[in-house]
Amino acid sequence: MAPKFRDGDVVATLNGKWISYAHTVIAYTAFIGALVVGISLHYHKIVQNEHYGYPQEWFPSVSATIGDRYPERSVFMVFIAMTSGPRFALVTLWYILTRRPNSTLPKFVAGVGIFRTLTCGGWTYVTSTDDHDWHDIFMISYLVATLPWTLGVMALSPPNRTALKYRKIFAGSFFGTLVPLIYFFIQHKVHRVAGAYTTYAFFEWSLVLLDVAFDAVTLVEFANLEIVVRDIRGITRGTGHDAVVDTVLEKEKEKDVGRVFAKGFSWSEFFDAAADVYNGFTFWSMLTALGLCVWYFPLWHMGISGYEVMVMCTVSPFLLAIKPLRTLIVRNIRVVHLMSLSGLLAFLAKSPENRLFSAGFGVWMACLSWAATFYAERSQPHRLEARISAFCLGLIASSIAKFAFWTNNPVWPIMxxxxxxxxxxxxxxxxxxxxxxxxxxxxxxxxxxxxxxxxGSSTALSLGLAGLFFAMHSLLSDSSTMILWVWEGYPVRGPLAVPHGAWTLITMGIGLVTGLFLPELAGSWFLYGVGSIGAAILTTSSHWFGYYGALALAFYVMAVAPVLISQAARYSPAKTFGVGFLIYNILVLAHVWVVAYAFVPGGPLMREHTDWVMTAMMLFIGCGVFSVVGKPKKPTIQKYKGKVHPAARKQRSYYMYILFGLELLAVAIAYLRFPSYNYTPYHPEEKAVTAGIWTIHFSLDNDMWSSEHRMRDVIKELELDVVGLLESDLQRIIMGNRDTTQFLAEDLGMYVDYGPGPNKHTWGSALLSKFPIVNSTHHLLPSPVGELAPAIHATLDMYGKLVDVFVFHSGQEEDPEDRRLQSEYLAKLMKETPRPAILLSYLVTKPLQGNYNTYVGEKSGMRDIDPSDWDRWCEYILYKGLKRTGYARVSRSTITDTEIQVGKFVVDQPEGSNDMIPEEQVPPGLRFPALFRGQGVRGHAYHVFNEPRYFA
Structure with a gap:
């Protein structure tokens, strides 16, 4: 009879530390070997990038070293393939070392380890030259998986002080290195700073060394393990047929940090939490869509339309004051939630009116159902916390969805x-x-x-909820909103919507975790002070300093949300949520009146007073904090022997898993959306510049659909190298907190200047350019009576020559003095520039009359692109110091209410005359696309003249 397992002959033994040694040595050999070979054979080639080479750049990046050239690429591939064996063994040994009965975390960490190994093979053997997209997919998957691997290993780490110390050092250094890595990458990619890529390369190599070093620490634990090979069938003596490997390991005490995530994981409960969070996402999707649908009507009526009353759909929690109705709603909460889905069904309605009514009914039912849900769960704090977590995570999910879809939510009724x-x-x-x-x-x-x-006071809490909901909606429902508050043009001196929108989202998540785990701190006057200071800095400052204030405010708002909502649930929902939403609506209207003061009764009182709105928001939140601070400590979740009850802790962990996944998704989106900045104009061989001006009516077309895709198509087909967009500031609740320029710039491959931010109280102006924007300045022109007139003064690098481009929106026809002052201001600005210039504008004047003669002529030094075009009132293109070769007017189709005007220019040639010439005399690269002749395409055609005009 064959011997039993324990009685088999020991054939060989291997100390586990050699697995760690092998993995570390071979991995380092792969990278360092490729570096040595690359520097030896192709030094000047691998330090060269798209902007600079040696000597400005003198050290190669990891990707240039391992992926671009033979034989260093082959050296790396061979050794990284050899690393895979020890790598799989390392992951397996770690799982064996840390597995526990009824513990899911070790399995999860092992799965992540295997996933990282496979994705490493993906970006190794599919280089960016082979397939750039798949290389990036594998690379970002590897990087995203690094975070759960690192945290999981640290959570499962046996109690060894030396190992834990080094893991903390290597992990902290790894994630700390990401900050300067991103900074210098932006310096290289955006600012084109010489030498920045070399500095970036050092941080990139540091990440590689730290990543491998973190796994090398396993040799401390593995030194206590021995891999034993036993012959249980006598095969080594020629008598058996099978052999097995038995790994002997030590038992280690489980750590507290692992318990929250490891004990008794249940997929059923995880899906319950995910469903909860998706309900929160649905609520925020519908709420953020309501104002956008309402906005369509005053936009097209050019004043109060009557449909504005639909903003009051949020006050439905007042119905819960009626006890029989409250009982009916709570006991049939599923039905009420399902009825709220009319907000998502609204996209099926063809007419804008029906779409608004459907969206409004959805918001009415959603506010009612969520208020009833919070009230119904108040008797069990841990269940209430789960609903609040879902509500807040829903906001983060909604903001991430907009981050992924260029500030549009894909389930909105305008989509x-x-x-x-x-x-x-x-x-x-x-x-x-x-x-x-x-x-x-x-x-x-x-x-x-x-x-x-x-x-405490239910009235004070209702004010707190009003301030809280307004802050969440107006500032946190889109990751780029506060970034655009602090944006002041080029050169870049602050955050960018991509990638720094992910910073906002991560900060929101950290704030929420703080509010859930440290409610006493979140509800304290200390943290309220931090949030108030952040709000003040955001309102008054720009660039990075202003953004730090924004992050402090984002952190505080999300931290205080669980505290205020859980406290409000203890009172009648009509008194807290009903009154809260009513006051929230007043804040929303005030938030609009600060810029729409010319169109609403009493509007001048709120003119340009965003500071008042922000102050009211923080004072209202302070009222809620006052109602919480100093009150008897309320139970948050059930306690068990002085600690958080295991059931409540387990429930909380599922929401933390979801938050963690959402934040990883945000980071991945930021990486995938990061622009390439390798843009080229359409006809560089002619040194041609095609410039256009278009008033886009806030990116809502005649039928209330979001119009970015249609705008993209016509801009691309007209081959616009530079385009000015007016009525482009959408970063308000009533406009959906959107940014059309993000989609257009990324899809068309253009640099973008958003213009004066949403806290500057204009309707917006933006500039998109195929040419690098060297410098830009934002102006608010004199407007003593009417609406503010925004302008961008940008200097572009056009074929090596600096050219100024002005984008300008004049005041209204009803305010002639405003328009006169604005014409003098802008004329002086254009006159003072010594460089060639183009004005893309909305002037509100007749050709050859009035203010036209200030904009055109000696006062400005500018020429009209076509003085013979008498049929203009709003849009004008002016120029100086360039050869103007063509001019066209293109119909708008149903996208907006204003046509597109387009001019063609040539850099480094004299201005020329106003004599028109036939198209046959114009080089092909300077001709307008024939696509728009006759009936044109999709409703866009040359009109007024019915064809383009060309000039000698």
Whole structure:
């Protein structure tokens, strides 16, 4: 009979530390070997990048070293393939060392380890030269998986002080290195700073060394393991047929940090939490869409339309003051949630009116259902915390969705298939999420009170909720909103929407975790002071300093949210949520009146007073804090022997998993969306510049669909190298907190200057350019009576020559003195520039009359692109110091209410005359596209003259 397992002959033994040694040595050999070979054979080639070479750049990046050339690429591939064996063995040994009964975290970490190994093979053997997209997909997957691998290994680490110390050092250094890495990459990519890529390369190599070093620490634990090979069938004596490997390991005490994530993981409960969060996402998607749908009507009526009353749809929680109705709603909460999905169904309505009514009804039911849910769960604090977590995570998910879809939410009613909407998928998931998450409520006894005494003021809490909801909606519903508050033009001196939008999202997540785990701190006057200082800095400062204030405010708002909502749930929902949403609506209107003062009764009182709105927001939140601070400590979640109850802790962990996944998604989106900045104009051989001006009417077309995709198509087909966009500031609640320029710039491959930010109280001006923007300055022109007139003065590098481009929106026809002052201001600005210049503008004047003679002529030094075009009132293109070769007017189709005007210029040639010439005498590279002749395409055609005009 064959011997038993334990009695088999020991054939060989291997100390586990050699697995760590082998993995470390071979991995380092792969990278360092490629570096040595690359420097020896192709030094000047691998230090060269798209902007500079040796001597400005003198050290190669990792990607240039390992992926671009033979034989260093082959050296790396061979040794990294050899690394895979020890790597799989390392992951397996770590799992064996850390596995515990009923523990899921070791399996998860092992899975992540295997995933990282496979994706490493992906970006190694599919280089950026082979397939840039798949290389990036594998690379970002590897980097994203690094975070759960690092945290998981540290959570499972056996109690060894030496190992834990080095893991903290290497992990902290790794993630700390990411900050300067990103900074110097932006310096290289955006600012084109000589030598920045070399500095970036050093940080990139540091990441590689630290990544391998972190896994090398396993030799401390593995030194206590021995891999034993036993012959249990006598095969080494010629008598058996099978051999097995038995690994002997030590038992280590489980760490507390691992318990939260490891004990009794249940996929069913995870999907419950995910359904909850998706319900929160649905709520914020519908709420953020309501103002956008309302805005369409005053926009097209050019004044109060009557549809504005729909903003009051949020006050539905007042119905919960009626006890029988409250009981009915709470006991049928699933039905109420399902009825709210009319907000997602709204995209099926063809007419804007019906779409607004459907969206409004959805918001009415959503506010009602969420207020009833919070109230119903108040008797069980841990269930209430789960709902609040879902509500707040829903905001983060909504903001991430907008981050991924260029500031449009794909389930909004202004979206549909042709412009990138995911409405049907979003609707199906929402219905499934509601059916799952509403299977039960805390109790059928609707008015079961919350545990502990209820003291304080419901009125103060309603004010707190008003300030909280307004802050979440106006500042945090899009990751780029506060970034554009602090944007002041080129050169870049602050954050960019991509990638720094991910910073905002990560800060929001950290704030939420603080509010859940440290509610006493989150509800304290100390943290309120931090948030207030952040709000003040955001309102008054620009660039990085202003953004740091924005991050402080984002952190505070998300931290205080669980505290205020959980406290409000202890009172009548009509008194807290009903009144809270009513005051929130007043803040929303004030938030609009600061810029729309010319169109609303009493508007001048609020003119340009964003500071008042921000002050009111923080004072209202302070009222909520006042109602919380100093009150008897309320139970948050159940306690067990002085610690958080295991069931509550487990429930909380699922929401933390989801938050963690959302933040990883945000980082991945930031990486994938980072622009290439390798843009080229359409006809460089002619040194041609095609410039256009277009008033885009806030990116809502005649039928209330988002118009970015249609705008993209016509801009591309007209081959515009430079385009000025007016009525382009959408960063307000009523406009959806959007930024059209992000999509256009990334899709068309153009640099972008957003113009004066949303806190500058204009309707917006923006500049898109195929040419690098060397410098830009934002101006608010004199407007003593009417709306503010924004202008951008940008200096572009056109074929090595600096050319100034002005984008300008004049005041209204009703304010002649404003327009006169503005014409003198801008004429002086244009006259003073010694460089060639182009003005892309909205002037509100007749040709050859009035202010026209200030904009054109000696006062400005500018020439009209076509003085014979008498049929203009708003849009004008002026120029100086360039050869003007062509001019065209293109119909708008149904995108907006204003045509596109386009001019063609040649750099480094004299201005020329006003004599027109036939198209046959014009070089092909200077001709307008024939696509728009006759009937044109999709409603866009040359009109007024019915063809372009060309000049000698």
């Amino acid at each position: 549909h298939g042709p412009n990138g909407g995911w409405n049907k998928l979003g609707l199906v998931l929402a219905a499934l999420a509601i059916l799952r998450s509403t299977r039960s409520t805390a109790s059928l006894v609707v008015d079961l009170p919350a545990p502990g005494p209820t003291r």
